[in-house]
Amino acid sequence: MAIVVRVTAPGGAENLELSEVEVAAPRPGEIRLDQTAIGVNFIDIYQRSGLYPLPGGIPGVEAVGIVTAVGSDVTDVTIGDRIAYAGAPVGAYASVRNLPVWRAVKLPPSLSDESVASVFVKGITAFMLLNRVYPVQAGSTVLVHSAAGGLGQVLTRWASRRGATVIGTVGSEAKAELARAAGAHDVIIGRDADFAHAVAGLTNGRGVDVAYDGIGGTTLTKTLACVRPFGVVASIGQSGGPIPKLDLDELGPRRSLSLARPSVMTYMNDRDEYRRAAAAVLAALIARELVGAGTAYPLAEAAKAHLDLENGRSRGALYLVP
Numbered sequence: 120m121a122i123v124v125r126v127t128a129p130g131g132a133e134n135l136e137l138s139e140v141e142v143a144a145p146r147p148g149e150i151r152l153d154q155t156a157i158g159v160n161f162i163d164i165y166q167r168s169g170l171y172p173l174p175g176g177i178p179g180v181e182a183v184g185i186v187t188a189v190g191s192d193v194t195d196v197t198i199g200d201r202i203a204y205a206g207a208p209v210g211a212y213a214s215v216r217n218l219p220v221w222r223a224v225k226l227p228p229s230l231s232d233e234s235v236a237s238v239f240v241k242g243i244t245a246f247m248l249l250n251r252v253y254p255v256q257a258g259s260t261v262l263v264h265s266a267a268g269g270l271g272q273v274l275t276r277w278a279s280r281r282g283a284t285v286i287g288t289v290g291s292e293a294k295a296e297l298a299r300a301a302g303a304h305d306v307i308i309g310r311d312a313d314f315a316h317a318v319a320g321l322t323n324g325r326g327v328d329v330a331y332d333g334i335g336g337t338t339l340t341k342t343l344a345c346v347r348p349f350g351v352v353a354s355i356g357q358s359g360g361p362i363p364k365l366d367l368d369e370l371g372p373r374r375s376l377s378l379a380r381p382s383v384m385t386y387m388n389d390r391d392e393y394r395r396a397a398a399a400v401l402a403a404l405i406a407r408e409l410v411g412a413g414t415a416y417p418l419a420e421a422a423k424a425h426l427d428l429e430n431g432r433s434r435g436a437l438y439l440v441p
Contacts, residue, residue: 123270
């Protein structure tokens with residue numbers, strides 16, 4: 120039997136319920152995993168609330184664990200292997216589960232379960248944003264909203280280590296310290312700060328090359344004013360409210376902006392891209408270019424983890440321990 124966290128009905132964190140399920144033997148092409156650390160992401164909250172579909176009713180898109188059984192045709196993964204995975208099918212909020220073997224990424228002994236679970240999907244998301252959405256390199260200037268959050272710190276750390284200038288926004292001085300520690304060159308503090316005016320001052324009126332907005336709501340519209348002509352705005356979430364309807368005239372021709380709405384779940388469905396991004400994340404963790412550190416919650420306290428994340432009470436990444 121496996122302990123799982125189910126969503127009883129779309130809505131608030133109170134709709135997360137602990138239950139037991141029987142896990143069948145893995146089919147051909149599958150493995151069974153005893154999970155040791157489960158990453159918590161905003162996509163889990165979107166699934167729980169009903170904003171995104173949730174097949175099967177169990178949220179979660181990443182975890183680390185030990186392989187305990189394999190399908191009849193599985194040869195490249197063996198019982199006892201320690202692996203990480205990310206992507207569909209969802210259902211990571213479980214002590215035991217089956218998943219497609221092609222999702223399994225073997226882990227080196229030097230990386231702890233907790234460090235990988237804290238950063239795996241966030242790292243893959245950052246890799247997608249820094250390479251596929253806009254190629255950030257030495258000399259680039261980027262704006263990262265919620266720079267003290269789990270994804271925000273990964274983006275900030277990785278972009279700054281590529282030689283980019285990172286401007287971060289945060290809600291408090293305490294979170295500003297986290298953003299600076301991750302590599303932010305300038306930090307704009309305050310939920311009601313006029314960050315467009317601040318960015319103009321920091322860039323001598325030029326604007327940034329690319330802006331990453333996981334807040335949504337009115338923040339996305341204001342972010343358009345932060346980006347230089349022919350720059351990119353990447354809308355990657357809506358923790359602060361629904362994505363507004365945009366008039367195309369907001370993008371151009373005067374501003375000449377590109378608006379990206381990338382999905383890391385879609386990105387991870389490409390097996391080659393998934394493997395390439397996963398390898399880059401693990402290599403960055405080994406080299407200490409990325410730091411996998413987070414706050415642990417028992418699986419039974421998944422609701423508390425959700426509330427802390429969506430109410431801004433967390434700092435950095437969160438993960439669940441079965």
